[in-house]
Amino acid sequence: MHPITIVGGGLAGLALGIGLRRAGVPARILEAGDYPRHRVCGEFISGPGQEVLDRLGLIEALKTSGVLPARTGAIFIGGTRSPVRPFPKPALCISRYELDRTLAEVFTGLGGRLQTRTRVPQREDEPGTVWASGRKPMVKEEGWRWFGLKAHARNVKLDADLEMHAVPEGYVGLCGIPGGNVNVCGLFRRDSRNTGWENRRTGMSTLRGPPGSVLHERLAGAEFDEGSFCSVAGLGWKGNPPRDVCSIGDAFAMTPPVTGNGMSIALETAEIALDPLVEFSKDRIAWSNARDSIFASCHSALSARLRWAGWLHRAIMSERLRTRFGPVFLGSDLLWRFMFRATRTCGRVV
Numbered sequence: 001m002h003p004i005t006i007v008g009g010g011l012a013g014l015a016l017g018i019g020l021r022r023a024g025v026p027a028r029i030l031e032a033g034d035y036p037r038h039r040v041c042g043e044f045i046s047g048p049g050q051e052v053l054d055r056l057g058l059i060e061a062l063k064t065s066g067v068l069p070a071r072t073g074a075i076f077i078g079g080t081r082s083p084v085r086p087f088p089k090p091a092l093c094i095s096r097y098e099l100d101r102t103l104a105e106v107f108t109g110l111g112g113r114l115q116t117r118t119r120v121p122q123r124e125d126e127p128g129t130v131w132a133s134g135r136k137p138m139v140k141e142e143g144w145r146w147f148g149l150k151a152h153a154r155n156v157k158l159d160a161d162l163e164m165h166a167v168p169e170g171y172v173g174l175c176g177i178p179g180g181n182v183n184v185c186g187l188f189r190r191d192s193r194n195t196g197w198e199n200r201r202t203g204m205s206t207l208r209g210p211p212g213s214v215l216h217e218r219l220a221g222a223e224f225d226e227g228s229f230c231s232v233a234g235l236g237w238k239g240n241p242p243r244d245v246c247s248i249g250d251a252f253a254m255t256p257p258v259t260g261n262g263m264s265i266a267l268e269t270a271e272i273a274l275d276p277l278v279e280f281s282k283d284r285i286a287w288s289n290a291r292d293s294i295f296a297s298c299h300s301a302l303s304a305r306l307r308w309a310g311w312l313h314r315a316i317m318s319e320r321l322r323t324r325f326g327p328v329f330l331g332s333d334l335l336w337r338f339m340f341r342a343t344r345t346c347g348r349v350v
């Protein structure tokens with residue numbers, strides 16, 4: 001069998017590696033970093049990704065490492081808030097520190113080769129190589145520099161399992177994760193004169209939101225776990241998925257975090273890639289056929305969702321739309337349900 005090399009051992013790469021090993025395909029993952037590690041992520045898995053975890057036989061392993069179902073959500077924009085509403089289907093909250101470590105252990109347990117601290121320098125198309133290397137860094141998008149911050153905190157009481165707070169030039173999500181912690185994760189934008197945060201201390205203060213906001217009050221007594229603080233810059237959502245290499249997850253396309261759907265997309269694209277890669281490995285189809293079929297299937301599965309998520313993200317970032325339509329949006333059950341349907345941000349509980 002032809003072996004498969006996966007560049008990047010994040011969620012997409014590990015899920016694909018596990019699927020390949022279960023199908024008996026020789027697979028190795030080259031990962032620039034190491035495990036366990038904290039990642040900037042809202043740690044809220046929604047959408048069909050949960051079913052992929054189930055089909056990959058990973059739910060039991062994740063239950064052992066700890067997951068919490070999220071059944072309700074609430075959105076806060078300025079002084080207005082939505083009622084606490086049920087999700088169409090519950091989501092899962094799980095620490096990426098635990099999730100990535102667990103998946104890495106399952107992959108190696110199935111005989112996969114995991115090479116950490118190995119950065120592959122050049123993105124090139126090689127038969128049998130899949131790029132799961134995450135987002136392509138963007139210096140600016142629409143004139144803004146985007147960055148993400150995350151930290152776990154204790155002593156935070158939430159009204160809903162997931163709270164989304166719009167703050168000036170960004171939004172912050174709060175969700176309970178196992179162990180009594182709350183994940184505090186935000187996406188922010190700044191113009192080129194303003195970096196927004198310089199160090200861990202100013203980063204955590206950015207996450208608390210401006211004084212006087214509901215978010216700031218919510219986090220007034222929060223005790224942040226400094227070791228969990230992490231940041232990422234150079235985020236962007238524009239640009240076409242690459243056709244010249246075989247890619248999955250964020251390396252294929254990144255969705256704005258507002259829908260909490262990026263992890264689901266990573267898992268779904270890994271599953272889409274599985275059959276063509278097994279066929280290639282068994283020498284039943286040529287590499288170009290496998291690569292092109294993965295591209296076409298990912299494109300048709302994701303393009304409408306990515307468009308909706310882009311619109312939702314622009315709406316929540318626009319001060320004008322927030323002020324004008326925020327109260328209408330927050331008050332409408334119909335729009336709430338529509339938002340989940342359009343972005344496929346619903347899944348099922350384990």
Ligand SMILES: Cc1cc2nc3c(=O)[nH]c(=O)nc-3n(C[C@H](O)[C@H](O)[C@H](O)COP(=O)(O)OP(=O)(O)OC[C@H]3O[C@@H](n4cnc5c(N)ncnc54)[C@H](O)[C@@H]3O)c2cc1C
Binds near residue numbers: 043121251266
């Ligand atoms: C602020 C923010 C909040 C978010 N919140 C949520 C949320 O609540 N729910 C949700 O579902 N999604 C969320 N996401 C998105 C989600 O985190 C990503 O979509 C998901 O992690 C993508 O998985 P991936 O495997 O494609 O990429 P990654 O998880 O980024 O993994 C890529 C891996 O490749 C490695 N790598 C990169 N380059 C190389 C190289 N050249 N050689 C070797 N290795 C390499 C990296 O070290 C990394 O481990 C959020 C994102 C942001 C920025």
